[in-house]
Amino acid sequence: MILEIFKSLPAAELAELLADFQAIATRHSYPKNTLLHQEGTRCDHVFILEKGVARTFYYKDGKDVTAHIATEGESITAIDSLIQRKKSRYNVEVVEDSVVMLIAYPEMQQVLEQKPQHEKYIRFFLEQIYMDLADRIENLLFYTAKERYERLVEDKPDLLQRINLSHIASYLGISQETLSRIRASKE
Amino acid sequence: MILEIFKSLPAAELAELLADFQAIATRHSYPKNTLLHQEGTRCDHVFILEKGVARTFYYKDGKDVTAHIATEGESITAIDSLIQRKKSRYNVEVVEDSVVMLIAYPEMQQVLEQKPQHEKYIRFFLEQIYMDLADRIENLLFYTAKERYERLVEDKPDLLQRINLSHIASYLGISQETLSRIRASKE
DNA sequence: AAATCTATTTGACAATTGTCAAAATCACTC
DNA sequence: GAGTGATTTTGACAATTGTCAAATAGATTT
Numbered sequence: 001m002i003l004e005i006f007k008s009l010p011a012a013e014l015a016e017l018l019a020d021f022q023a024i025a026t027r028h029s030y031p032k033n034t035l036l037h038q039e040g041t042r043c044d045h046v047f048i049l050e051k052g053v054a055r056t057f058y059y060k061d062g063k064d065v066t067a068h069i070a071t072e073g074e075s076i077t078a079i080d081s082l083i084q085r086k087k088s089r090y091n092v093e094v095v096e097d098s099v100v101m102l103i104a105y106p107e108m109q110q111v112l113e114q115k116p117q118h119e120k121y122i123r124f125f126l127e128q129i130y131m132d133l134a135d136r137i138e139n140l141l142f143y144t145a146k147e148r149y150e151r152l153v154e155d156k157p158d159l160l161q162r163i164n165l166s167h168i169a170s171y172l173g174i175s176q177e178t179l180s181r182i183r184a185s186k187e
Numbered sequence: 188m189i190l191e192i193f194k195s196l197p198a199a200e201l202a203e204l205l206a207d208f209q210a211i212a213t214r215h216s217y218p219k220n221t222l223l224h225q226e227g228t229r230c231d232h233v234f235i236l237e238k239g240v241a242r243t244f245y246y247k248d249g250k251d252v253t254a255h256i257a258t259e260g261e262s263i264t265a266i267d268s269l270i271q272r273k274k275s276r277y278n279v280e281v282v283e284d285s286v287v288m289l290i291a292y293p294e295m296q297q298v299l300e301q302k303p304q305h306e307k308y309i310r311f312f313l314e315q316i317y318m319d320l321a322d323r324i325e326n327l328l329f330y331t332a333k334e335r336y337e338r339l340v341e342d343k344p345d346l347l348q349r350i351n352l353s354h355i356a357s358y359l360g361i362s363q364e365t366l367s368r369i370r371a372s373k374e
Numbered sequence: 375a376a377a378t379c380t381a382t383t384t385g386a387c388a389a390t391t392g393t394c395a396a397a398a399t400c401a402c403t404c
Numbered sequence: 405g406a407g408t409g410a411t412t413t414t415g416a417c418a419a420t421t422g423t424c425a426a427a428t429a430g431a432t433t434t
Binding site for chain 4: 180181183184
């Protein structure tokens with residue numbers, strides 16, 4: 001159940017971390033469209049996708065907006081709630097039938113209290129997702145709707161077959177109609 | 188030299204962290220427009236503003252783009268380089284005459300190796316700057332140029348007197364001309 | 375105070391994208 | 405396989421914002 005981003009790290013040190021987290025993780029299967037976390041409640045889990053696709057979304061002026069998408073080997077959660085320990089504005093749902101590892105936050109904290117040397121991996125994890133957001137900002141600032149779409153296709157070609165166009169559109173910050181036209185203009 | 192965001196944390200635990208970081212921090216004064224870090228080199232410092240204003244910027248298609256702005260009680264660095272330990276694409280400069288605390292990354296790592304219990308504060312720090320980026324993305328996705336400007340004025344009213352309009356514009360993802368017109372349309 | 379350099383504003387126009395409404399396509403159920 | 409509901413596409417139009425060029429204002433130097 002190792003996260004993709006950890007695969008480059010020194011195996012020896014990592015093994016203990018993984019063992020400790022394996023010990024508190026549980027595996028679940030969910031059918032398509034299952035809500036893993038509901039907005040307005042506190043989120044106490046990190047979800048790691050073994051198989052399938054999941055997204056976080058929220059409602060902005062009544063519209064469903066996708067904030068994050070995760071596929072195999074990636075993690076997803078209601079990050080605001082997990083960080084600030086309060087009610088979340090995000091929902092998390094699986095978009096396909098999925099197999100998910102759950103790590104409960106309180107147990108994770110306990111592991112980190114007992115073995116603070118693991119904290120540096122959490123730090124590494126946060127650094128990675130921070131850089132992901134920085135990339136996304138640059139994407140929004142400097143690339144046109146069309147370019148953003150092309151970059152997503154380049155990065156995750158399979159995603160477009162696996163998730164609704166409307167979700168892709170809101171994730172990219174484009175109206176669904178514009179995204180549809182962009183697709184039509186290709187080939 | 189405490190960071191604004193740490194002020195809400197339990198004082199007792201925090202005191203040791205601060206003492207340990209004070210021990211490796213050095214204070215410097217820089218005149219306006221001094222470059223604290225140059226792109227293409229590895230950044231080995233975190234800068235904490237005691238007085239003044241600083242920004243990170245980079246060149247995108249030859250244009251100066253402001254990525255981050257920090258004022259008193261906030262921190263700034265070439266975050267890509269600090270995280271990934273490689274050459275940075277960012278420059279860091281002070282925009283006003285400033286007093287800055289420097290913390291060298293290698294020494295910070297050493298402190299964290301010796302006292303891994305401090306890692307959780309680093310984690311807290313990363314979580315905070317992560318949420319800042321998430322806010323910025325939402326800002327870009329859902330608010331017009333005018334609204335983004337108004338929100339910045341609301342949040343940091345003094346900034347507009349302290350830093351060039353062109354820097355504010357690129358930070359907000361707006362052309363300088365549009366920002367100028369937005370300002371003209373008010374009052 | 376004139377001269378020079380920098381920063382900001384203004385004008386004219388074009389391009390990108392959003393919105394609303396309707397049609398077409400697709401997917402699933404009975 | 406007809407029918408129903410969800411998803412995607414298309415059309416027409418308006419609004420926001422960017423670009424390029426020039427003018428103005430402000431700041432700094434001699």
